[in-house]
Amino acid sequence: MKTAFVFSGQGAQYLGMGKEFYDTYASARAIFDQASEALDLDLAEICFNDEKKIHLTPYTQPAILTVSHAIAAVMGEEGIHPDCSAGLSLGEYSALVASGGIGFKEAVRLVHKRGSLMEEAVPDGEGKMAAVIGLDAEAVESICTSVTENNYVTVANYNTPSQLVLSGTAEGVEQAMKLAEERGAKRVVELNVSGPFHSQLLEPAAQEFSEVLSQQTFNPLTIPVYSNVTASAYPDSGAISHLLTEQMTSSVRFEQMIRIMAEDGVERFIEVGPGKTLKSFIKAIDKSFKPSNVEKPSQLNKLLEKSSG
Incomplete structure (x- = not known):
């Protein structure tokens, strides 16, 4: 095997x-x-x-x-x-x-x-990460695209078909979290990490x-x-x-x-x-x-x- x-x-x-x-x-x-x-x-x-x-x-x-x-x-x-x-x-x-x-x-x-x-x-407080549960990759990518016009946020992890992780500026991640909730995510959870990993x-x-x-x-x-x-x-x-x-x-x-x-x-x-x-x-x-x-x-x-x- x-x-x-x-x-x-x-x-x-x-x-x-x-x-x-x-x-x-x-x-x-x-x-x-x-x-x-x-x-x-x-x-x-x-x-x-x-x-x-x-x-x-x-x-x-x-x-x-x-x-x-x-x-x-x-x-x-x-x-x-x-x-x-x-x-x-x-x-x-x-x-x-x-x-x-x-x-x-x-x-x-x-x-x-x-x-x-x-x-x-990245200095403390300037970057964040959050997990989005219950939306697919296309939905989360579209949220990142709309938020990044003003504040940078990206998909840091494609973990499962319905669990993705956001990473970016603190403002960008906060905006994306709100949008994810509005668009029907089951849960949106800020992660306890020391920086915006897997982002530019x-x-x-x-x-x-x-x-x-x-x-x-x-x-x-x-x-x-x-x-x-x-x-x-x-x-x-x-x-x-x-x-x-x-x-x-x-x-x-x-x-x-x-x-x-x-x-x-x-x-x-x-x-x-x-x-x-x-x-x-x-x-x-x-x-x-x-x-x-x-x-x-x-x-x-x-x-x-x-x-x-």
Whole structure:
């Protein structure tokens, strides 16, 4: 059965994430140690005990990457390997690590830098993000077009056919939220994030990050990795630097990416990392998909029982 690992993005973090894997598997602890060494800080302490830092973007991003990679490594030891991988925004880095395209320690440093640049890109209060539930892409795009005549707003995420995320100036997002409600959205929810991610407002941060990526060595991909920007598989590792730069300012085409993966023969989607948001997105994209998620050893054991059964 062709299996895809799909890796969690920012927003999935919570205090204690990954602790059961850390306590149970020496290989998971070793991965936490590598991440701590790469950043010269105690990542296990942040993940398990630091209620403040776990929600600060420069720490959140390496923390989620570390938890996701530790779980994927244990799954590999237990004989569950991906045939391809993808992730939501930050999760694409975990997907590239799973493919061998980026070394784990290098990825930890990259996402720490990425998180810092994203956090600093737009002054506090000047940008916002909001989720729109119950309108299709065409309706939300049309709202963005009408608002952007005066205040910039764009679609940051195509999560499911009826859940999209807005990003832009504070005024632009507020106007778009009102319009979405007027046009029949079931719910419109402002997101608790530190900036207008996946929008052109992050262009200065993307330019700076591009410089960082240009100094990085990337390796050949051992399995296909699907890009948030194009929704298709990376052509080769030569595209990594360009696509990760683009990803900061471009829409995350998660729904389109999952559909293309299914067209390419994926039959089993496993969300790897904290939370189960992507599992719920995949179910909403197509009810015939039966995704699972692994964030605790008990879920891995269930998956192993199914595989052996």
